[in-house]
Amino acid sequence: MSEHSEHDKGGVYSTKGKAFERDSNYITTRIVVDPEPGTNDFPVEPGRYRLIAAYACPWANRSIIVRDLLGLGDVISMGNPGPTHDADSWTFDLDPGGVDPVLGIPRLKDAYLKRFPDYSRGITVPAIVDETTGEVVTNDFAQITEDLFFQWKQYHRADAPDLWPTDRRDEMEEVMRRVYTEVNNGVYRCGFAGSQEAYDAAYDRLFTALDWLEERLGGSRFLMGDAITEADIRLFTTLVRFDPVYHGHFKCNRNKLTEMVNLWGYARDLYQLPGFGDNVRFDQIKDHYYKVHLDLNPLGIVPKGPDLSGWTTPSGRG
Incomplete structure (x- = not known):
């Protein structure tokens, strides 16, 4: 990958002698209960959207956890790209035939280009895709989890935690x-x-x-x-x-x-x-x-360590 290639949430790798800078320009469309007239926002609608989130990516991992904690698995489907990707796109290489079983695409980039044919920024996860059109809705990772809490509240499970007190x-x-x-x-x-x-x-x-x-x-x-x-x-x-x-x-x-x-x-x-x-998924994290x-890491060698068994030992904090 080149030193300007995209990773995880579209971070731009630093050039020699400079500090790392993250590209924070995301698709600002939201999914909300009552879209304002004149905006590009989408309506909350169970069964319409698919969260595309790689377990390897920390930014995407947030949305996976929030969706799970709030009990939204039955109203928002989820697809999981594999842990490795090329400079072009995250891909669905863990699915049969390397194709997302719902969207029918091999690359997340296909959903971006279907809505924005000239899209030239990084293809990032998490992203939410409209299953009815196959078009990307948003990739704004911070806004996604906030909206899962506030905009999808009527579909939360009864014992869902109050994540925004x-x-x-x-x-x-x-x-x-x-x-x-x-x-x-x-x-x-x-x-x-x-x-x-x-x-x-x-x-x-x-x-x-x-x-x-x-x-x-x-x-x-x-x-x-x-x-x-x-x-x-x-x-x-x-x-x-x-x-x-x-x-x-x-x-x-x-x-x-x-x-x-x-x-x-x-x-x-x-x-x-x-x-x-x-x-x-520690194996996917390390592979990524x-x-x-x-x-x-020019040779792509994945370390065998460290010992991760300690994660299941008593925390002493309950």
């Missing part, structure tokens, strides 16, 4: 902003730094944020208190990839996740909850990063 929302938004810029994106800033100076700065920013989270989680079970929220989901998908990928592959190696007492206990606590660990990032 009203009384904590302002603080939660601040926490999520810092988690995104410093941790979710911070590991990529380390991995794709274009110079020693850029890497050193990224490394310091990342571990400053992890130390802040370690301290915060010393006083509460989850980021916002005693119940899981969207903030926890957003942090979890980075933490679960930390030791298998980011510690070595992205040079985030001051210490492992397993060496941070509160963060490690917190991550295991989440992993062992329904909807979290059962939506983690080590086989796709040939600029960082």
Whole structure:
């Protein structure tokens, strides 16, 4: 892949001597209860949409977890591209014949081009596709999970968690902003730094944020208190990839996740909850990063380690 190729959520790889920058220009169409006249938004309609989300991708993994936690599996179908892709598109190589069984396409790019024939940006996951037309609706990963909560509420299961608590929302938004810029994106800033100076700065920013989270989680079970929220989901998908990928592959190696007492206990606590660990595919995660990032790992060799059996050990946080 070239140094400007797209990965996961359309991150633009840094050029030599420069810091990593993420392309954050997404398809802004939304799926809402009452689309405003004159907008391109789509209506909430059970059975109409298909979430395309690769288990390998942390940004897509969020949407898989949220869909599961809210009980939306019966109203929004899901397709899962394989863990590796070329510079052109995510592909459905895990499905029989390499074709998505509902959309009938071999490449996610086909759904993008069906709506936007001249689409030239990265083909990213998660994406939601309209099954009635085969056209992509949106790939805005942050907006997707927020809308799954607020716009699809009438279809949530009775015991669905309150992922966006009203009384904590302002603080939660601040926490999520810092988690995104410093941790979710911070590991990529380390991995794709274009110079020693850029890497050193990224490394310091990342571990400053992890130390802040370690301290915060010393006083509460989850980021916002005693119940899981969207903030926890957003942090979890980075933490679960930390030791298998980011510690070595992205040079985030001051210490492992397993060496941070509160963060490690917190991550295991989440992993062992329904909807979290059962939506983690460590084999696909490792295949994706080590086989796709040939600029960082030219031979495509996938490490056998680390030992991941600790994820099922008691967290001590319940």
